Amino acid sequence: MNLPKIHSVSKKILVALVGAFLLIFLLFHAVANLFVLRQDEGAWYSAFCHFMGTNWIVKVFEVVLMGAIAIHIVVTMWLALTNKLARPVRYRQPQRSTTHTTSKLMVWTGILIFVCLILHFSDFYFVKLGWVKGEYQVKTEQVQTPELNQLMQFASQMNVSPAELIGEMETYADSGATDPQTMRYLEDMRDQLAVFNVLDRAYQEGNITSDGQWIRHLTYDERQTLLEVVPESDPEPDFYYMVRSKFHSLYLVVMYLFFFAVVFFHLRHAFPSAFQTLGLNDSKYNTLLEVLGKCYTWLVVLAFAAVPILVYMGF
Numbered sequence: 001m002n003l004p005k006i007h008s009v010s011k012k013i014l015v016a017l018v019g020a021f022l023l024i025f026l027l028f029h030a031v032a033n034l035f036v037l038r039q040d041e042g043a044w045y046s047a048f049c050h051f052m053g054t055n056w057i058v059k060v061f062e063v064v065l066m067g068a069i070a071i072h073i074v075v076t077m078w079l080a081l082t083n084k085l086a087r088p089v090r091y092r093q094p095q096r097s098t099t100h101t102t103s104k105l106m107v108w109t110g111i112l113i114f115v116c117l118i119l120h121f122s123d124f125y126f127v128k129l130g131w132v133k134g135e136y137q138v139k140t141e142q143v144q145t146p147e148l149n150q151l152m153q154f155a156s157q158m159n160v161s162p163a164e165l166i167g168e169m170e171t172y173a174d175s176g177a178t179d180p181q182t183m184r185y186l187e188d189m190r191d192q193l194a195v196f197n198v199l200d201r202a203y204q205e206g207n208i209t210s211d212g213q214w215i216r217h218l219t220y221d222e223r224q225t226l227l228e229v230v231p232e233s234d235p236e237p238d239f240y241y242m243v244r245s246k247f248h249s250l251y252l253v254v255m256y257l258f259f260f261a262v263v264f265f266h267l268r269h270a271f272p273s274a275f276q277t278l279g280l281n282d283s284k285y286n287t288l289l290e291v292l293g294k295c296y297t298w299l300v301v302l303a304f305a306a307v308p309i310l311v312y313m314g315f
Contacts, residue, residue: 012277013277014071014075015072015075016274018075019273020274022068023270023274023296025065026263026267026300027299027300030300030303032048033307034306035048036240036243036307036311037306037307037310037311037315041209042238042241043209045240046137046214046238046239049236049237050236053128053236073110076106076110106266106269106270109263109265109266112262113262113266116258116262120259123242123246124237124242127237127242128236134238134242135217135218135237135238135241135242135245136218136222136223136236136238137214137215137217137235137237137238137241138214138223138233138235139213139233140208140213141213142230142232142233143199143215143226143230144199145195147189148192148195151165151196152196162193163193163197165189166186166189166190166193170186191228191229192229194225194229195229205217216238216240216241217241218235218238223235243307243311244311247308247311247312248311248312250312252308253308253309256304257305261301263300263301263304264297264298264301267301268294268297271289271292271296272289272290272293275289
């Protein structure tokens with residue numbers, strides 16, 4: 001197999017630089033996830049997700065992040081394959097090595113993390129991209145249009161429900177005593193009735209935040225209804241509800257805890273390795289780097305693990 005000729009040191013430096021960037025992002029992501037644990041109906045976490053999903057700088061950063069993950073995976077596997085090809089015949093006698101176990105397992109833990117990332121993306125990130133169905137939320141003011149208010153006011157004046165009002169209008173239309181303009185109005189009212197049904201279910205099931213600003217727990221079909229009738233409403237994923245609903249499943253909690261355990265072993269070597277590759281380690285403060293690496297790894301992993309554990313426990 002012929003691979004492009006790039007010095008292994010250059011590839012290691014690239015992996016270390018990208019890895020350092022991902023280490024910073026992981027800490028940010030782990031801390032942000034803790035917003036889920038606030039008892040505020042998801043106000044902080046939803047506001048954070050809304051900002052991350054709408055700010056154009058964040059969208060650019062998102063592309064950079066996905067590129068960094070791809071580069072880290074490809075170059076790491078490239079290094080492993082290059083090292084394998086450089087010694088196609090194994091030693092006849094096994095060699096005793098002082099290399100730390102986490103270092104030997106880096107490729108395997110990396111592969112497991114990649115597989116788990118795909119599952120994690122399918123739970124959350126792919127919902128944002130519209131590739132997977134999820135739960136959604138929308139601002140109340142975005143769907144309470146003048147047309148909807150007109151339907152509700154007219155129904156109130158007639159002392160009937162909006163559905164009964166539309167039914168009477170359809171009965172009148174079936175009699176053939178309507179003109180094209182009235183038929184178009186009836187069609188518009190049918191659309192508004194569909195929006196009213198979405199709102200009515202939300203109010204009936206208590207899926208409105210206490211401040212009345214957000215409608216939560218919308219289904220994929222309800223999201224599509226709102227987009228068709230009120231395109232400017234732009235419902236977005238309700239990640240707060242999705243996190244809390246998913247982590248009521250013991251199976252998913254155990255799966256994510258396994259994921260975080262693998263991340264622990266990967267980070268345990270990644271932190272000091274990045275400093276070593278970039279030439280930032282020194283005998284004077286190697287012990288300090290070792291302690292910082294352990295603190296960082298435990299902090300990130302425990303922050304991630306706290307969310308599924310505490311949500312499952314009902315916190």
